[in-house]
Structure formats: C-alpha cells, structure tokens
Amino acid sequence: MAEAVGARLVQAGVPHAVIDLDWLRHCRPSPADDPFHLELELRNLSAVARNYVDAGVQRLVLAGVLESRADRARYAEAIGAKLTVCRLKADLTVIRKRLVSRHQHDSDLGWHVNRAAELEKLFASAWVEDFVVAADQPVAEVAQDVISWWLAAERLPTG
Template structure:
C-alpha cells in the first residue's frame, strides 16, 4: 500500500471533490488521512519563467506540509493536482518520501465545460481560456503515461468514483 495518492486530471474533473470523499472513507476506517491541494500550495504570482506552473514550489511546500501532517499522526496522504510530466511525478515522490499512486480522473470535454462554468470562479475570456485548457489538458494527460490508472467521472456520482479510486489505492 502506497501512503500517497495523487488525483490528477483536467480542471473540472473532480479532483478535490473526490479527494475529500476519499478522505472521509479513510477517517471511517481509522487510517489517519491528510489532504493537500497542489493549486493552493503553488498559489503565488508571478511564476518563475523556468517553472510556469510552480511545480517545484508545489513540491517543496508539499514536503513541508506532509512532514507536519506526519508529526501530527497522519499516515495516508491524498493530493489533488495536475501532474503533467514524469519530472513532476518525481518531484512529488521526493516530497512525499516514496512512490506515489497517481489516478487520472477523466470526463468528457462537454461535461468539464459545464462543471467549470457551474462553479462560477471564472468569467468572460478567463472562462473561455480555462474551458479550452481543460480540453487540451485532458487529451494531453490521457496520452502522457504519467498516471498509474484512470477513472472516469462523467455521469457518475462522487461516491461511485471515490469508491473505485479508493479500492485501487487500498
């Protein structure tokens, strides 16, 4: 059993929502989970030119947060965030001190667009760019071979998806 699960995927696919449901399952089973969101761990502007998505900063912050979580008694780590390359995977493995299990969540592009619009964080051109980026990233992640397995979220409940992912992690 790997102690760290990473939920990757395009914007709107459900990484954070599924992550919290898995966190609940871990609590119910007495597994002492912790949760980290890479977007929040890398929320700084401007990003360095040589690290446009703040992958190094996210990993550095994750290492510190995971160490603190472990000192507090956490045994399993759930991470939500996009992992686009083998190098980013390596950074996360260094940050967590061992192998990570990466689950790529997938959904049809049309469903991603509806979810992104529904959450209401972006408007106008920002919304248009994010919907386009979600479709582009979804295709990229499906072909990059970075994840260990994928789970479809389209037309499924959060409980169904979390159950399938958790079963593969457990």
C-alpha cells in the same frame, strides 16, 4: 473529489490529510520560466507532507495535475514515499459543465476550458497514472472507485 476520498478514509479510520496542491503554489506573480509555480509547490509539499507525517498521518490524498513521469518522480521525492496516481477522466462536455458552474463569474473561464482540452491530450500520451477512474458519475461513487483501485494497487508486487 479528493475531499470525498478523505471522507471515505475517515469512515475507515485511516489517519490522512487531503492536500489541494493548487493552494501550495498560489501566489502572484509566477516566474516566467515556471508559470504554474511547480518549484514552489514542490518545496511547500515537502514541508507540509513532513509535518503531516510527524502528526501521525498515514496517507496523503493529493489533488492536482501531473503532466509528466518526471514530475511524478519529483512529487514522490517531495513526499518521501511511493506515489500512487489516479487519473480522473470525464467527457469534455461534463468537464465544461463543471467548469462553467465553478467559474461562471470568472474572467478566466475560457482559459480553464481550453486547458482541460489541452490536458486531456497530454494525459492520453503521458501515462503518468497507475489507474483511471471515470469521473462522470456521482462523487461518492468516484471516491469509492478511487479507494478500491488504490487498495488494489497497494497489493500489487513492485519492481
């Protein structure tokens, strides 16, 4: 989805970078007290964001999972800018279908399916997002909805 948002930004002539946060923390083993390598991800994000801004990027599109408002504040600090968070929401049957197609040959498919259900419960109570976009529609429509909500959020007065 993030790449589709990036494609829309290309069409609009907006200097941007799309960052898959999973790759900023992808190394093994993970510390026992940080199983998702959040600390490494944030350090890497800070450096990468700074490099992109130095290169003229005006927008960062981050693809990842935010589990708490405290984490949201840490990500904003890492990028050194206001963070607008979009939650992509789809029915768990749709998510399961996508996971099966993406991880059909992986031994950890079950983990991904269980994690999706766990995250759905967490997101329902965490209220980390600024807006929610239905992700069980075609990717191009999801990207357009994300851009539309993002622009609307930027026009709102802050604090």
